[in-house]
Amino acid sequence: MEKVAIYARISTDNLGQDVDRQLHEVREYCQRMGYEIVEEYVDEGFARTTRNRPALDKLIKDARQRKFHLVISDELSRFAGTPNLLLNLLEELKLWNVHLVSVKEGISTNNAMGELVATMLSAISKMELFNLSHRVKSGISNSRRKNGGAWGRRTNLTDDVAAQILERRKEGWGIKKLAKEFSVSHQTVRKVLPEFPDAASSSPQVI
Template structure:
């Protein structure tokens, strides 16, 4: 079965119909110049390039994954994606299933040496973009912490009520109904209670010099002695 060539075009607002027509015309002209006849057009109107899920784009990607498409042609990179990360993710998927990608405006064809080079450059740019975002997030969190701002969601569950109800033998589901929280919140409170108990157990032991002398110095062995998951000690008391 011969595969078709997908022509994808997009405009952000509904009053850009002429822009959509111009893209279609440019794509058809490209196909004529390159003797491409078996093609199908996918048009997204009033769809932002920031959105990674769009009606026509989703249909095209399904056809690509189902093996009906052998090449994707767009008017420009920006018509397909507004972020390097989104574009690179698509290019990686196309490459994996041997689907070519052509951008008319940038004169890029991934089946050519230049196209392969651009693919590599985009990968480096996308990694840089991810690193910069991660760095900004870390700096923002550090700045907030320095100002005394609490990071994460506030705990809204009633810890005392949950613990008392659990001590009475009630199930998580019944506790959640009475405490007006989710069963997940009840479970989180139980894990927090367990972690607190372990901390107290450790503190009692470590306050006894005689016992401390007999304990292994390794954190791993210490965790084994107390049947303790070390990560429990850093448990956030938040839903």
């Protein structure tokens, strides 16, 4: 019976993220495949772009000891959120003949094609975030031009802060936490986020 490890991760408990759901789906997958689950590694409160995570570090350590042959996550972004980070982790695991399986994408990195597809998907995810950030910055700049340099009420919001809000939202931060972290109003956060088009299109009030 193939020995496997499960890896799960969430950034926060917002946006309906639930580590138990991830674990349940992967456990069911392992049962269907007839895999033996050696251990479950869970990181809570860590961004996908962060390399230093306690559970991930322990997983790598156990991989060196060849405790399992596969690492299974419900999707690639749980494991790594950038192509470079993903490639580095895959290369590290390959040293001990350990491979990554993503249930959602149906990908296994035990061959060159699987590694290529995984890296491409990671790059696409990063590009989507970049494009969102670019569109928001462009919209803010356009609003400022139309309103004599101001964008909405006097606020701490800058192009850089808007980009950071998008990044944190992608990681699962909620509206309340974003507003508190960047010292802006809830409405300002909603104007930045593409999922609230009504807020973004409302007329800014300049003071």
